[in-house]
Amino acid sequence: MKRTNPPVSESPPDSRAAAAPIHARPAHEADIPALTPLIVRLKRLNEEFDPMLKVRVDVEAQAAAVLRTEIKNPKSLVIAAEGLGPEKDKVIGVVRAAIRERPFYMPEVEGVILDIYLLPLYRRHGAGQYLVEHTIAQLKERGAGIVTVEFPSQNEIAGRFYAKCGFRPITALHARIL
Numbered sequence: 001m002k003r004t005n006p007p008v009s010e011s012p013p014d015s016r017a018a019a020a021p022i023h024a025r026p027a028h029e030a031d032i033p034a035l036t037p038l039i040v041r042l043k044r045l046n047e048e049f050d051p052m053l054k055v056r057v058d059v060e061a062q063a064a065a066v067l068r069t070e071i072k073n074p075k076s077l078v079i080a081a082e083g084l085g086p087e088k089d090k091v092i093g094v095v096r097a098a099i100r101e102r103p104f105y106m107p108e109v110e111g112v113i114l115d116i117y118l119l120p121l122y123r124r125h126g127a128g129q130y131l132v133e134h135t136i137a138q139l140k141e142r143g144a145g146i147v148t149v150e151f152p153s154q155n156e157i158a159g160r161f162y163a164k165c166g167f168r169p170i171t172a173l174h175a176r177i178l
C-alpha cells in the first residue's frame with residue numbers, strides 16, 4: 001500500500017519510547033477499517049454526554065470518509081495506537097489532530113487535538129498521556145507554537161485528563177439548537 005500520510009515520525013527512539021505503554025505511529029489508508037469504529041465509539045460517547053452532540057445516522061460512513069481525507073492532508077494528523085508484545089499490530093486507539101492558522105493571536109500556528117480515544121481495557125496506564133505528548137511533538141514539528149484540545153464540556157474525565165497534561169480552558173463554545 002502506497003504511504004499517503006504526511007511525513008510523521010515514528011515514535012522517537014528515546015528512553016521514553018522504551019518505557020512507552022503503547023506504540024504510536026502515523027495511520028495509513030489500510031488502517032481505516034480499524035480506526036473507523038474507534039471514532040464512531042468516541043462520537044457515540046460524546047452523544048451520551050450531550051444531546052447536542054447527537055450522532056448522524058451515517059456516522060460510520062462519515063468517519064471513514066473523514067479519516068480517508070485527513071490521512072492524505074498535510075495539515076492533518078491521524079495517529080494509530082497499537083498495543084505492545086502480543087498486542088502488537090492491534091489498533092487500540094486513535095488520535096485526530098490538525099494544524100490551524102491563528103490570524104489574530106500569537107503564536108500564529110496552532111495544533112488542535114480533535115479526538116483521542118483508547119479502548120477501555122487500555123486506559124489508566126499512562127497510554128493517553130503518552131499519546132498526547134507524542135501528538136504534541138508531531139504538531140510542534142509541523143510548526144505549532146500552541147496546542148489546543150476539543151472535548152464535550154460535560155466530559156469531566158477528559159477535563160481532568162487534559163488538566164493533568166498541562167492544559168487549561170481559554171475559550172468556551174456555547175450552542176443553541178434551532
Ligand SMILES: CC(C)(COP(=O)(O)OP(=O)(O)OC[C@H]1O[C@@H](n2cnc3c(N)ncnc32)[C@H](O)[C@@H]1OP(=O)(O)O)[C@@H](O)C(=O)NCCC(=O)NCCS
Nearest residue numbers: 115116117118123124125126127128129151158160161164
Ligand atoms: C481520555 C483518555 C484518552 C485518557 O487515557 P488514559 O490512558 O486512560 O489516561 P492516563 O492513564 O494517561 O491518565 C492520565 C491522567 O488523566 C486523569 N484521568 C484519566 N482517566 C481518568 C478517570 N477515569 N478518572 C479520573 N481521572 C482520570 C488522571 O489524572 C490520570 O493521572 P493518574 O493516573 O496519575 O491519576 C481515555 O480515558 C479515553 O479514551 N476516554 C474515552 C474517550 C474520551 O473521553 N476522549 C477525550 C475527549 S475527545
